[in-house]
Amino acid sequence: MNRRFDFAVIGGGMAGASLAAEVAGAASLVLLEAESQPGYHSTGRSAAFWAESYGGPLIQPLTAASRPFLAAPPLDFCEHGFLGPRGAIHLADAAGRFALDRLAARFAGSPLVLEPLGRAALEAAIPGLRQGWDFGLSEPSCADIDVASLHAAYLKRARVRGAELLVDARVEAAERGADGWTLETTAGEVRAGILVNAAGAWADRIASLAGERPVGIAPYRRTIAQIRVTPAAPQSLPLVIEARARFYFKPEAGGRLWLSPHDETLSEPGDCAAEEIDVATAIDRFGQAVDWRVERVERRWAGLRSFAPDRLPVFGFGAGRRDFFWFAGQGGFGIQTAPAAAAIAGAMLLGRTVDPAYRGIDPEHYTAARFS
Numbered sequence: 001m002n003r004r005f006d007f008a009v010i011g012g013g014m015a016g017a018s019l020a021a022e023v024a025g026a027a028s029l030v031l032l033e034a035e036s037q038p039g040y041h042s043t044g045r046s047a048a049f050w051a052e053s054y055g056g057p058l059i060q061p062l063t064a065a066s067r068p069f070l071a072a073p074p075l076d077f078c079e080h081g082f083l084g085p086r087g088a089i090h091l092a093d094a095a096g097r098f099a100l101d102r103l104a105a106r107f108a109g110s111p112l113v114l115e116p117l118g119r120a121a122l123e124a125a126i127p128g129l130r131q132g133w134d135f136g137l138s139e140p141s142c143a144d145i146d147v148a149s150l151h152a153a154y155l156k157r158a159r160v161r162g163a164e165l166l167v168d169a170r171v172e173a174a175e176r177g178a179d180g181w182t183l184e185t186t187a188g189e190v191r192a193g194i195l196v197n198a199a200g201a202w203a204d205r206i207a208s209l210a211g212e213r214p215v216g217i218a219p220y221r222r223t224i225a226q227i228r229v230t231p232a233a234p235q236s237l238p239l240v241i242e243a244r245a246r247f248y249f250k251p252e253a254g255g256r257l258w259l260s261p262h263d264e265t266l267s268e269p270g271d272c273a274a275e276e277i278d279v280a281t282a283i284d285r286f287g288q289a290v291d292w293r294v295e296r297v298e299r300r301w302a303g304l305r306s307f308a309p310d311r312l313p314v315f316g317f318g319a320g321r322r323d324f325f326w327f328a329g330q331g332g333f334g335i336q337t338a339p340a341a342a343a344i345a346g347a348m349l350l351g352r353t354v355d356p357a358y359r360g361i362d363p364e365h366y367t368a369a370r371f372s
Helices: 014-023 060-071 094-106 119-125 147-160 200-209 276-289 338-350
Strands: 004-010 029-032 083-085 088-092 115-117 135-139 143-145 164-166 171-177 180-185 188-197 218-230 239-242 248-251 256-260 293-307 314-317 324-328
Touching: 004 014, 004 180, 014 029, 014 147, 014 324, 014 338, 029 188, 060 083, 060 338, 088 094, 088 119, 094 135, 115 119, 119 135, 147 164, 147 338, 171 200, 188 200, 200 218, 200 293, 200 324, 218 276, 239 276, 256 276, 276 293, 314 338, 324 338
Parallel strands: 004 029, 004 188, 029 164, 088 239, 188 324
Antiparallel strands: 083 143, 088 135, 115 135, 171 180, 180 188, 218 256, 218 293, 239 248, 248 256, 314 324
């Protein structure tokens, strides 16, 4: 490839795909994906739920503002929505009750609805709940999210609007010149005016490669196991999140459950795998909460979730230059915030005003300049 683009977006996961869909059509753009398929490491391994409480009060506005698009996207984007009803319960025993109180306090005065639940309501919602788990908060707005369809729709929109997707295109060198960037990739040379760093777990490495100061984005492993239990899990079961972040589980088709120990293990960027000890930990903690018997583990996997030091996403141009743009650090909330985050970052890139649907969000919370 010997063409020059206005933008080269590094990373074809949800971050890169959503931003490419926003910018393509207004400027020429190439999306560079290191793997043979976009979204391999993180987007494709999501636990697939939308929860306003996840990420804290400064993430909640991005999540809430994204819901209308996810529930009822424009017909030229997708003919169906990406959200399904689920609801969530934050569950605690006596030792974890403080965590419920802390959660409620964090969102006091926000639009998020968190409803206290007593033992009777918890037993009705979670069959087989063991004694001692007497405290809960209901989060009725929580929903399932069709991650694969959303990611595919963003990639399709980007292509329809003229973006080019290069897979197996790992960036190996980045040279900054007077008229932009020359990128050496495993798929050939690419030239672009502005480099967009949407590389997820590799974001700091891409920054270093480009001569930019890293901001401290670190990847963490999160484990999920698909299990069969007796009795079979009812499809109406809410997402259940232990208040101290020690496990969560949600139902899947055929009476299965997705179960996680809610782990966050600092990892090197790469193709991580589930560890036996993490799956065993999840099953042990699950068994302390409910009396269902785990019949077998059908499959297990792990994905990377990348966070900046303050746990907020990083959007914006690098220090002192307007040819390097950060769009990274979205952790586990990158999927549920994708519409709002991409709209805000796309407006920043193109020098446009933000879509009115997202104007109540202060992008200063997320700018890369906070690490300067």
